[in-house]
């Protein structure tokens with residue numbers, strides 16, 4: 001089975017590199033197409049077996065799966081440019097583009113019978129740790145649903161949702177990684193004021209956040225359960241927590257996510 005990835009930037013490049021070391025496609029079955037020859041050369045240097053080209057039409061010529069990973073405003077011209085070949089080969093089409101809906105893709109394809117998948121990873125796809133949101137249109141076969149789930153499980157964790165939940169999910173995961181970094185940044189500022197060098201503060205907070213996530217996963221618990229385990233009655237943790245709530249921490253996080261989701 002062959003896959004063509006059009007656009008080799010943050011998302012497309014990481015997808016190609018990640019899939020090349022996975023089990024779904026052999027590296028030699030992956031073709032990446034992109035106008036920037038330097039970007040292509042870097043991919044080739046990382047994974048010599050991957051096929052690289054600057055011609056999108058040639059890239060999709062024998063593809064069973066086509067991934068478009070270009071900026072949202074380029075999806076239409078890119079799809080229109082490869083449309084004759086898509087019409088002949090009928091590959092599974094995976095779109096990685098914020099805000100592009102199945103109705104848009106059907107319009108660009110001038111055909112509403114393609115199997116379409118909408119995918120939103122976050123930047124942690126570069127280290128195979130992305131929560132990847134996936135929506136299928138009603139044409140996708142069960143076999144292809146399983147294939148796509150496996151592809152993105154190997155690049156982190158595939159999360160299947162409805163197309164109508166994509167904007168909300170994008171706020172939580174794709175934007176959400178920035179909010180997680182913002183917590184780490186704020187905690188670092190406090191730790192530095194408390195007398196730690198930045199590299200020591202970062203080491204402490206990185207491992208605290210990593211450990212928190214691992215604990216939730218390991219114990220299968222929600223945050224409240226783990227929070228109350230740390231809160232000695234009348235102790236320092238609950239004092240800090242209540243101060244954060246008073247200063248609007250919870251409200252700021254909720255309001256920020258709502259804003260990002262357009263609510």
Ligand SMILES: NC(=O)c1ccc[n+]([C@@H]2O[C@H](COP(=O)([O-])OP(=O)(O)OC[C@H]3O[C@@H](n4cnc5c(N)ncnc54)[C@H](OP(=O)(O)O)[C@@H]3O)[C@@H](O)[C@H]2O)c1
Pocket residue numbers: 006007008009010011012033034035036039056069070071072074078096097098099119120121122123174
């Ligand atoms: N970045 C994120 O966190 C994130 C998260 C979720 C979803 N997304 C979605 O993922 C998509 C890609 O984003 P990105 O961050 O990967 O963008 P990016 O880093 O700019 O990558 C896009 C790549 O496409 C190339 N390209 C431009 N025109 C092309 C064409 N006609 N044919 C083939 N390739 C072409 C670009 O080359 P040049 O640089 O030479 O123009 C660039 O390397 C976007 O639609 C975005 O909404 C991004």
